[in-house]
Amino acid sequence: MANLNIKLVKSLNGRIVKHKATAEALGLRKIGDTTVQPDNAATRGKIAHIGYLLQVTEEN
Numbered sequence: 001m002a003n004l005n006i007k008l009v010k011s012l013n014g015r016i017v018k019h020k021a022t023a024e025a026l027g028l029r030k031i032g033d034t035t036v037q038p039d040n041a042a043t044r045g046k047i048a049h050i051g052y053l054l055q056v057t058e059e060n
Contacts, residue, residue: 002039003059008032010053019050028054 008028012020026046027035036059037043047056 003036004039004043004047005034005036005057005059006047007034007055008053009055012053015053019053022046022050023053 006026006028008023008031011031012023012029023029026037026043027033039058047054
């Protein structure tokens with residue numbers, strides 16, 4: 001199963017509370033934080049929600 005490498009590239013300051021909570025659920029707290037998540041529907045939904053704050057790359 002493929003994984004996604006997710007990096008927070010924009011600040012969470014001044015963002016909507018739900019967007020901050022979504023970033024926290026992905027394990028991202030500050031700019032430059034990276035996490036590896038499974039490529040599934042739940043993760044894709046979170047990325048769609050706050051994609052404007054993230055940089056996403058596929059990991060084999």
